[in-house]
Amino acid sequence: MEHSSDVLIVGAGLAGLAAGRDLARAGLSVRILDKSRGVSGRAATRWLELNGKIVRVDHGAQYFTAKNDQLRILIPDLVKHGIVREWAQGFPILRHNGIKSRTAGHPRYVCPDGMSTLGKVFLQGLESQDTPLPLETKALVVGLHKSDEAGWKVELEDGQVRSGRALVLNMPAPQALELANEWLKPEVRIALQAVRYTPCWAAVLVLEHLPYLDWVGLEIEHPVLAWAALDHTKRAVPDPPVLVLHASAAWSQRHLELSPAEALSQIIEAAQELFGEWVGQCRTAMAHRWRYALPTQTHPWPFLAQDNLVFCGDWCGGPRIEGALESGWATAEYLIEYLKP
Numbered sequence: 325m326e327h328s329s330d331v332l333i334v335g336a337g338l339a340g341l342a343a344g345r346d347l348a349r350a351g352l353s354v355r356i357l358d359k360s361r362g363v364s365g366r367a368a369t370r371w372l373e374l375n376g377k378i379v380r381v382d383h384g385a386q387y388f389t390a391k392n393d394q395l396r397i398l399i400p401d402l403v404k405h406g407i408v409r410e411w412a413q414g415f416p417i418l419r420h421n422g423i424k425s426r427t428a429g430h431p432r433y434v435c436p437d438g439m440s441t442l443g444k445v446f447l448q449g450l451e452s453q454d455t456p457l458p459l460e461t462k463a464l465v466v467g468l469h470k471s472d473e474a475g476w477k478v479e480l481e482d483g484q485v486r487s488g489r490a491l492v493l494n495m496p497a498p499q500a501l502e503l504a505n506e507w508l509k510p511e512v513r514i515a516l517q518a519v520r521y522t523p524c525w526a527a528v529l530v531l532e533h534l535p536y537l538d539w540v541g542l543e544i545e546h547p548v549l550a551w552a553a554l555d556h557t558k559r560a561v562p563d564p565p566v567l568v569l570h571a572s573a574a575w576s577q578r579h580l581e582l583s584p585a586e587a588l589s590q591i592i593e594a595a596q597e598l599f600g601e602w603v604g605q606c607r608t609a610m611a612h613r614w615r616y617a618l619p620t621q622t623h624p625w626p627f628l629a630q631d632n633l634v635f636c637g638d639w640c641g642g643p644r645i646e647g648a649l650e651s652g653w654a655t656a657e658y659l660i661e662y663l664k665p
């Protein structure tokens with residue numbers, strides 16, 4: 325079956341969802357496709373089952389900031405509804421000579437039910453008149469076709485086709501480039517090729533027990549590790565203790581093709597040396613490879629457009645969750661104007 329919409333969005337990351345929400349509010353028909361089982365992309369939450377109990381763990385983005393006005397004005401409402409809460413004002417740093425605390429900075433927000441709640445909020449809508457955005461999950465897009473009458477058609481892995489008068493690609497730049505390459509003007513191709521990322525191996529450890537620690541998140545200067553977080557401190561019921569570890573960009577790059585089991589064992593070994601034997605006493609543990617974790621070289625503008633084909637995400641404008649949302653909002657603004665009769 326072929327579904328047609330005004331705007332077809334590939335990628336239900338925060339940028340795609342933010343764009344979809346504003347486009348729908350402007351009266352345009354939207355359809356969102358994502359290859360995963362859920363929404364929110366790298367603002368990801370893993371649900372682990374432990375003795376019949378669900379343990380939620382943020383294995384992608386750890387927290388978010390709200391420095392820009394468009395996001396900041398949403399925070400009181402999100403807090404009131406229990407979707408978001410302030411977690412910290414900054415984090416101490418662990419160096420070779422010990423942990424150094426740092427003066428308070430600005431609020432770092434988390435979602436008590438897991439970071440992917442943020443994506444679900446944009447999917448479902450923030451205002452009473454909002455209706456859920458049409459979404460297809462487990463929908464891997466493998467090809468694009470341009471047609472003069474229909475705008476863009478995308479082909480799914482199973483051969484089905486979806487079309488839109490405009491197409492938004494919300495995914496890391498290298499993945500967008502691979503999909504759209506043959507249709508691109510040289511300057512657009514060059515802009516996509518210029519974007520750079522660092523990878524990240526993330527490890528999640530559900531622990532038997534936890535010694536007293538006076539931090540909830542810790543930045544780390546170390547060859548293997550870059551970040552540690554007590555993930556359970558974000559939850560309404562902080563049980564069982566969960567430690568999230570991120571490997572450094574350099575280590576992740578060098579060990580990108582390890583199996584998850586091997587990466588997990590090396591990360592645990594490094595963390596045991598740093599923190600103590602308790603790190604290795606896990607009830608369950610897993611590792612996740614983020615090939616495109618954080619953009620280090622971004623596109624200077626909040627989106628990249630070739631007429632009715634628009635690229636957005638955290639690699640456009642500013643990085644991270646704030647940057648992704650800003651990119652989505654700017655994409656919607658552009659397309660609302662572009663598609664005006």
Ligand SMILES: Cc1cc2nc3c(=O)[nH]c(=O)nc-3n(C[C@H](O)[C@H](O)[C@H](O)COP(=O)(O)OP(=O)(O)OC[C@H]3O[C@@H](n4cnc5c(N)ncnc54)[C@H](O)[C@@H]3O)c2cc1C
Nearest residue numbers: 335337338339359365366385386387465637638644645648
């Ligand atoms: C380990 C890690 C830690 C991080 N920590 C933080 C942090 O603490 N604070 C912060 O603000 N940010 C953090 N980030 C960054 C933050 O997660 C991202 O900036 C933000 O989530 C990016 O959103 P996005 O919409 O640009 O893209 P994404 O979230 O990458 O969304 C892209 C979507 O496209 C889908 N997709 C890709 N290709 C296809 C295809 N062919 N067909 C269908 N669907 C497709 C994917 O499944 C995905 O859902 C972290 C990221 C990682 C990985």
